[in-house]
Amino acid sequence: MGDVSxxxxxxxxxxxxxxxxxxxxxxxxxxxTCDTISHLASTPQTSDSLQGTPFANxxxxxxxxxxxxxxxxxxxxxxxxxxxxxHALSRLSKEELSKGVVTHSSGNHAQALALAARTHGIxxxxxxxxxxxxxxxxxxxxxxxxxxxxxxxxxxxxxVVADVIKDTGAILVPPYDHPNIMLGQGTLALELEEQAKxxxxxxxxxxxxxxxxxxxxxxxxxxxxxxxxxxxxxxxSFEGADDAKRGVESxxxxxKVKTLTIADGLRTPLGKIPWAIISDKEKVKGMYSVxxxxxxxxxxxxxxxxxxxVEPSAAVPLAVVLYDENFRSMVEKEGGxxxxxxxxxxSGGNTTVEAIAKLFEPASEQQAGRQEAKLxxxxxxxxxxxxx
Amino acid sequence: MGDVSxxxxxxxxxxxxxxxxxxxxxxxxxxxTCDTISHLASTPQTSDSLQGTPFANxxxxxxxxxxxxxxxxxxxxxxxxxxxxxHALSRLSKEELSKGVVTHSSGNHAQALALAARTHGIxxxxxxxxxxxxxxxxxxxxxxxxxxxxxxxxxxxxxVVADVIKDTGAILVPPYDHPNIMLGQGTLALELEEQAKxxxxxxxxxxxxxxxxxxxxxxxxxxxxxxxxxxxxxxxSFEGADDAKRGVESxxxxxKVKTLTIADGLRTPLGKIPWAIISDKEKVKGMYSVxxxxxxxxxxxxxxxxxxxVEPSAAVPLAVVLYDENFRSMVEKEGGxxxxxxxxxxSGGNTTVEAIAKLFEPASEQQAGRQEAKLxxxxxxxxxxxxx
Numbered sequence: 001m002g003d004v005s006x007x008x009x010x011x012x013x014x015x016x017x018x019x020x021x022x023x024x025x026x027x028x029x030x031x032x033t034c035d036t037i038s039h040l041a042s043t044p045q046t047s048d049s050l051q052g053t054p055f056a057n058x059x060x061x062x063x064x065x066x067x068x069x070x071x072x073x074x075x076x077x078x079x080x081x082x083x084x085x086x087h088a089l090s091r092l093s094k095e096e097l098s099k100g101v102v103t104h105s106s107g108n109h110a111q112a113l114a115l116a117a118r119t120h121g122i123x124x125x126x127x128x129x130x131x132x133x134x135x136x137x138x139x140x141x142x143x144x145x146x147x148x149x150x151x152x153x154x155x156x157x158x159x160v161v162a163d164v165i166k167d168t169g170a171i172l173v174p175p176y177d178h179p180n181i182m183l184g185q186g187t188l189a190l191e192l193e194e195q196a197k198x199x200x201x202x203x204x205x206x207x208x209x210x211x212x213x214x215x216x217x218x219x220x221x222x223x224x225x226x227x228x229x230x231x232x233x234x235x236x237s238f239e240g241a242d243d244a245k246r247g248v249e250s251x252x253x254x255x256k257v258k259t260l261t262i263a264d265g266l267r268t269p270l271g272k273i274p275w276a277i278i279s280d281k282e283k284v285k286g287m288y289s290v291x292x293x294x295x296x297x298x299x300x301x302x303x304x305x306x307x308x309x310v311e312p313s314a315a316v317p318l319a320v321v322l323y324d325e326n327f328r329s330m331v332e333k334e335g336g337x338x339x340x341x342x343x344x345x346x347s348g349g350n351t352t353v354e355a356i357a358k359l360f361e362p363a364s365e366q367q368a369g370r371q372e373a374k375l376x377x378x379x380x381x382x383x384x385x386x387x388x
Numbered sequence: 389m390g391d392v393s394x395x396x397x398x399x400x401x402x403x404x405x406x407x408x409x410x411x412x413x414x415x416x417x418x419x420x421t422c423d424t425i426s427h428l429a430s431t432p433q434t435s436d437s438l439q440g441t442p443f444a445n446x447x448x449x450x451x452x453x454x455x456x457x458x459x460x461x462x463x464x465x466x467x468x469x470x471x472x473x474x475h476a477l478s479r480l481s482k483e484e485l486s487k488g489v490v491t492h493s494s495g496n497h498a499q500a501l502a503l504a505a506r507t508h509g510i511x512x513x514x515x516x517x518x519x520x521x522x523x524x525x526x527x528x529x530x531x532x533x534x535x536x537x538x539x540x541x542x543x544x545x546x547x548v549v550a551d552v553i554k555d556t557g558a559i560l561v562p563p564y565d566h567p568n569i570m571l572g573q574g575t576l577a578l579e580l581e582e583q584a585k586x587x588x589x590x591x592x593x594x595x596x597x598x599x600x601x602x603x604x605x606x607x608x609x610x611x612x613x614x615x616x617x618x619x620x621x622x623x624x625s626f627e628g629a630d631d632a633k634r635g636v637e638s639x640x641x642x643x644k645v646k647t648l649t650i651a652d653g654l655r656t657p658l659g660k661i662p663w664a665i666i667s668d669k670e671k672v673k674g675m676y677s678v679x680x681x682x683x684x685x686x687x688x689x690x691x692x693x694x695x696x697x698v699e700p701s702a703a704v705p706l707a708v709v710l711y712d713e714n715f716r717s718m719v720e721k722e723g724g725x726x727x728x729x730x731x732x733x734x735s736g737g738n739t740t741v742e743a744i745a746k747l748f749e750p751a752s753e754q755q756a757g758r759q760e761a762k763l764x765x766x767x768x769x770x771x772x773x774x775x776x
Binding site for chain 1 (some may be wrong): 688740742
C-alpha cells in the first residue's frame, strides 16, 4: 500500500486527520452504558453475582468502575475494520485507486475492504482459503468483491496475492500491519473519548481494547497518547494467544501463534508496526489475558444484560475488567475512592446463532443441569451454565 | 387496581398524560434502522437473500419498505412492561400505595412491577408458580420483591393472590387487562412516532406490534389513533396462539389458549379491555400471524444483522413484514411507488444464551449440514440453518 515512509506519523493529530477523511463513510457508533454490568464490575465476582442477582449485594464496593461500551458491532460491516479500510483507500492517489486493491483475509477485513472499494467504485480482489465458511464468502461477494480462492497456509495465500498484483497492478491493503490501517482504527477512540464525556463530564480514566494483530489497539493508543487516558490491551490466554503480552514481558515480539481460541478475531500474532507502539509502556500501560471461560462469561453478560450482539473477541476486554485480579487491584489502587471510568471497545458483532449455540449449548439432560467452570476469581468456582 | 371506571379514557391524550407521568422513571429507548433488513424487506424473500447475500439483488423492488425498530429490549427490566407498571403505580393514591401491590406473573411483568414498587419504596408481592425458572425468580427477588410460590394453574395462582390481598390489603396490578397498563404501554408509540420523524421527516405510515394479552398493542393503537399511522397486530400461529386474529375474524374474543409457541411472551389470550380496542377496525387495521420458523428466521436477522439481542416474541412483527404475503400485498397496493415507513416494536430482550442455543442448535453432524424449513413465502423452501 504505497510506501510506508510516505504515511502520516503515528500521532494523535494524524488520527484526527484520518477521522476527518473517513467520517462521511463510517458510522459514528454509539457509546452505551449498562448499570447492571458496571455494578457487577464494582462488586467482587461470585456465582450469585454472575447468575442473575447482581443487586443482592448493593453496598458500594471497591473498585468503583463505570463502563462505557463503544459499540463497533454497529459499525458498517459489523466491526471496526471499516475504519482502517476506508482510511487506507483515502490515502491512495487516483492512479493507485484505479488499479484496484487486494488482500488476503477470511474475516472482517475482507468485508471492510470490499465495502470501501465498492464505495470508491474500484475493484477489490480478496484472496480467501477454499475452506472459508460459505457465509463469509457470500458476504464478501455480496459487497461486490472478486473472491479468489487459495490454499490455507500463508505461503499459499501470499502466492495468490502476488499473482493478483502481477496481473492487475492492484495495491495490497494489509489487515493490520500498516500505519494507515492503525490510524484508521484509532479513530474509534476519538469518538469514544467524546461520547464518554457527554455521558459523564469527568470523562474516561482508561480504555481497554482487544489485541489480535494489534492494528486497532496501537491506533487507540496513538489516538489517546497525551490525553491522560490510560490504554490497556487484552488477549485470550488459550494456546498462547496472549502473544502480545508475552512479547511485551520478554521484550521480543512473538512472530508465530497457533491457537483456536473462541475469540477468533484475536488468533493472529502482533504485527511489526503495531508492536512498536504496544511495547512502548508510555503508550500501552499494560497487557492482560483471560481464559476461554472468562470470555464466555463476559460475552453472556453483554448479550443477556446489555442486550448487544457481539462476537467472542469483543468480550475479551470486559472479561479482563471483571475477572483479572491484577487489573482490578490496579484500578483499586490508582482509582481510589472515586474509581475509574473505563471505555471498553466492543470490536465487532459478526457471529451467528449457530456459533452461539455451539458456545453455550445446554448441558445434556443426563447431567445435573448445572455445569461449573473455574473462572479463576478469588479461587471460587463460578456457575457458568444453568440448564433450563 | 382501584376502580376501572376511575381510569382515564382510552385516548391519545391519556397516553400523553401517562408519558408525562412516567418519563422520569423509564428509558426513552432508541429507535434504530438497519439498511440490510430494510433492503431484505423490500426484496422478495429467497434462500439467497436470507443467507448472507442481501445485496445480490440490488434493483429496487416492490414493496419499498423502510423499517424503524423501537428497541424496548433496552427498556428498564429489558422489556416494555416497565412502562405499564410505572403508570399503574402513578395512578394510585398515597394511601393505596402504602399497602403495597401484588400480581401473579412469572415473566417480564413481575420484574416490572417489582422495580416500580422499589422505586416508590413500597412492597411488591409477586406470586410465581413453584416451577418458574430459577433465573426469573432470582431476578424478581433481585428487584426486592416478596416472591410467593403457588401451583401453576390459574386457579391456584389466583387463590394465593386473594390470600395476599386479604392479609396485606395490597392492590392488584394485572399484567395487561387494565386501562392504566394499556395507557402506560402505549407511551412507547409516542416516542417511536417522534423518533422516526427525526430519522425521516416523512414519518411513519404504519406500526406493527406483537400481541399476547393485548395490553401493548391496544395501547399503541390508542396512542396513534387519529394520527394517520396505521396499527397492525402480530401473533404466532402455532397451536392457536393467534387467538386475537381468530377472535377478530369471528367477532368473538377467544378466552382460552394453550400453546407452547417459542414466542413465550405471546402465549396468553387477549384480555377483555384490550379486545375492545383491537377488535375495532378503525384502531387496529389488521391482525397477522406467522409460523415458528418464520419467527426464528426474523430473530436470526435481528441478532446477526441488526446486532440487537431480542427475545423470540420481539421478532414476530418483523416476521410478518418479511414473510406474510397478505401483509406484503397490502403494502404494495397502499404504499405505491413511495412504499411505507414501518415502525416495528422490539418488545423485549429477556432471553438467555441457553435458550438461543436450544432454538438454533447446529444440525447434528450426521445430517447434511443444511436444514431446510418451509417459510411459506412464494412457495419456496428457504434454507434456515447452515451448520458450521
